Amino acid sequence: MSETAADPGSAYETIRVARDGAVAIVELHRPDSLNAISLDMGRELLAALRAIAADRDVGAVVLTGAGRGFSSGADLRDVSGATTQTGRPDVAGRLRDTLNPITLTLREMPQPVVAAVNGVAAGIGCAYALACDVVIAARSASLLLAFVNVALVPDGGASLLVSARGGLGRGLEMALLGEKVSAEQALAYGLVNRIEDDERLLESALDVARGLAAGPPETHAAIKRLLNEPYLEPLRRQLELEADAQAARVESDEAVEAISAFLQKRAPRFRG
Numbered sequence: 001m002s003e004t005a006a007d008p009g010s011a012y013e014t015i016r017v018a019r020d021g022a023v024a025i026v027e028l029h030r031p032d033s034l035n036a037i038s039l040d041m042g043r044e045l046l047a048a049l050r051a052i053a054a055d056r057d058v059g060a061v062v063l064t065g066a067g068r069g070f071s072s073g074a075d076l077r078d079v080s081g082a083t084t085q086t087g088r089p090d091v092a093g094r095l096r097d098t099l100n101p102i103t104l105t106l107r108e109m110p111q112p113v114v115a116a117v118n119g120v121a122a123g124i125g126c127a128y129a130l131a132c133d134v135v136i137a138a139r140s141a142s143l144l145l146a147f148v149n150v151a152l153v154p155d156g157g158a159s160l161l162v163s164a165r166g167g168l169g170r171g172l173e174m175a176l177l178g179e180k181v182s183a184e185q186a187l188a189y190g191l192v193n194r195i196e197d198d199e200r201l202l203e204s205a206l207d208v209a210r211g212l213a214a215g216p217p218e219t220h221a222a223i224k225r226l227l228n229e230p231y232l233e234p235l236r237r238q239l240e241l242e243a244d245a246q247a248a249r250v251e252s253d254e255a256v257e258a259i260s261a262f263l264q265k266r267a268p269r270f271r272g
């Protein structure tokens with residue numbers, strides 16, 4: 001495995017990009033926070049995915065996380081610092097400019113993307129895992145629509161992607177209850193495609209990606225275009241709706257309290 005010349009891993013601080021032949025491996029790399037997605041990470045991830053999408057030498061991509069998590073979702077410390085000139089959080093801008101284009105790039109890039117979900121995939125991290133074409137979860141991994149736990153709404157496409165894979169009932173259950181869904185449950189719900197023993201996860205994802213990379217690239221691109229077609233416009237619309245809804249939520253008393261409570265490691269107090 002080598003760092004790619006077209007997309008030098010050393011240029012990034014919050015992600016790692018490596019190459020295994022024609023497979024690009026993108027690793028979210030902020031393990032201390034379970035790969036919480038800061039604005040810097042969002043920008044780097046988007047830049048890396050766009051560079052890979054344009055690289056005809058790359059036939060498939062693996063997206064994974066460093067350490068014991070895939071991603072804990074948006075960095076909640078960073079969200080409280082996302083300000084506009086008025087001093088209020090510019091969450092809609094962040095979603096529209098950076099975080100939503102990541103979801104769309106995963107769906108629209110010509111190469112198949114394999115998610116290797118190595119631990120918890122929470123919040124927008126769950127959206128990114130489910131935006132990949134093939135989702136392989138480690139036996140110990142879990143999916144978590146954590147948004148409601150910090151009084152936020154699903155974003156990054158999660159309000160469509162979970163229901164598209166698992167049905168509206170699962171989408172509602174996960175979004176409203178904010179409970180972890182184990183890898184076994186996620187497989188039974190149709191949210192992930194395969195489960196692999198933890199120690200075999202990356203190799204298994206790489207095997208799938210290598211097989212894809214040896215296949216016909218233009219056909220893969222055409223298949224992605226065709227299978228995306230019924231979902232792309234609804235996904236774009238949903239991403240817009242989510243951005244507006246999240247911008248309103250993040251300023252609410254409920255979210256201010258719930259995010260503070262998470263960061264202070266205490267239970268939120270919503271009334272009284």
Ligand SMILES: CC(C)(COP(=O)(O)OP(=O)(O)OC[C@H]1O[C@@H](n2cnc3c(N)ncnc32)[C@H](O)[C@@H]1OP(=O)(O)O)[C@@H](O)C(=O)NCCC(=O)NCCSC(=O)/C=C1/CC=CC=CO1
Pocket residue numbers: 032033034036071072073074075076077079091094095099120122123124125144146147149150152155246250262
């Ligand atoms: C369930 C968890 C993901 C994992 O729990 P656990 O294994 O017990 O690990 P912890 O001890 O809780 O976490 C380890 C350390 O990581 C820090 N951390 C975890 N998540 C975040 C985060 N999202 N942001 C910042 N830091 C995080 C945690 O504080 C620990 O640090 P210390 O060791 O220093 O104490 C659990 O961690 C969890 O529920 N996390 C929060 C999930 C969440 O709410 N995610 C954000 C949802 S919102 C979103 O994804 C998207 C957006 C987009 C844009 C704008 C606005 C909002 O949302």
